[in-house]
Amino acid sequence: METIIKINKKQVIIDAAADLFKEKGYKATSIRDLASKVGLEPSSIYSHIRSKEDLLCEICMVCALKFSVGMTNVMESQISPRKKIKLLISLHLDIAYDNPASATVFNDEWKFLPELELKEFLELRKKYETNFKKILLRGKKKSKFEFINEDIVFNVIIKMLSWSYIGINKYNKAELRDELSCLIINAIDKHKSKS
C-alpha cells in the first residue's frame, strides 16, 4: 500500500514536471516551481526523485521506448510501404494523444539529457530513422513513392507529425490523422500531377 502510494506520487511529480517542461522549458523550470505545483516543499521532491535530470530522462525515455516498440511492430508486419507509413502516422498520433506534455518534452527538450541518456536517445532515434528511410526507399523502388532525397523526406515528415503535439488541443485524433495521412501520402505518392 505504501509502495503504491509512493509510485503514484512519483508519477504525479513526473506528470507535473512534463507539464512545466513543456510550458516553460526544462532549463527555465525550477524544482521550486515543481514543488509548488504538486503541493510539497522543494526538498521533499527529492524523497521521490534523485535529480531534476532524472525527471527529464524518465519523460524522454518512456516516449523513445514507445516509438521503438511501435516501429518494431510496423517493420515486422507484411504490408505495403504505403500502409506502413500510415501506421507510423497513427503511431505518432497515439503517442501524442496518450501524453501530450511528454511528447512535447520528448520533442523539444531532449538536448538537455545528461551524457549517457543523450547517447542512448540518439541511438534509438538513429534506429528509428534508418527503419523509416528503409520503408521510403522500398516504396520508391516499387515505384509507389516519388521523391529525390529520402533524408529530406524523412525529416520533413517527422516535422509534420511533430505538429500534432500542438494540434491536439484543437482536433480529435481521427480528424488529425485523416488530414495528416492525406497530406503526407500525397506529398510522396506517385501518380499525381507535376508541380
Added chain:
Amino acid sequence: METIIKINKKQVIIDAAADLFKEKGYKATSIRDLASKVGLEPSSIYSHIRSKEDLLCEICMVCALKFSVGMTNVMESQISPRKKIKLLISLHLDIAYDNPASATVFNDEWKFLPELELKEFLELRKKYETNFKKILLRGKKKSKFEFINEDIVFNVIIKMLSWSYIGINKYNKAELRDELSCLIINAIDKHKSKS
C-alpha cells in the same frame, strides 16, 4: 569611426549570442558563456547591450520583420496561389540561409521574449498566418488546392519549412528548395491519385 567599431562589435555579440542560443538554448546560455566566446569580461558585454533579453529581442525581431516584408511582397504580386506558395517557400529558405543561427533561435526560443516583445511577435505571426491561409483558401476556391482544414495545412507546411534550419548544413539552397517545393505542392495540389 568609433561608432562604426561599436556597431560592429555589437553585431559580433549578437551573432555570437545567436550561435549560443541555438546550441544551448536561451535559458541555458549565460552572459559569461557569451563573454568568453567574444573574448570579453562578462561585465563588458553590458557596454554594448542593455540585457540578455535585449539580445533575444534583436535576434527574433529582425527575423520576424524579414518574414513580414516578404509576405507583404508576395501578397501584392498578381500571381496564382501556387506561385505564391512557392515564393513563400523561397522566402523561408532565403531567411534560413541568410542567418541559420538567428532563424533557429527565432523558431525555437521566441517563447522567452519579454512580455511586450512577445505580444508584438505574436501579432506579426498572426498576420503572417492569416495571409498564408488566405492564399491556401484562394487556391482551394479556384479548385487548384485540395485539403479539408486550412489551419492544419498551414501549420504543417510551416513545420516542414522549419526543418530547413537544420538541413542547411547538408544541402544547398536550390536542392532543398526543389525537394520542399515538390513535397509541399504535391501535398496540397489537386489532380493526384487518392490515398
Added chain:
DNA sequence: CCTACCGATCGGTAGG
C-alpha cells in the same frame, strides 16, 4: 573595457 561585487535564485543535502 576592467576589477570587484551585489542580491537572487539555482539544484541539492543534512538531519530529524
Added chain:
DNA sequence: CCTACCGATCGGTAGG
C-alpha cells in the same frame, strides 16, 4: 515530508 541551509551560478551594477 519538513526546516534549515549549502556552495555555485545567475544577470546585472558601481566605479574607474
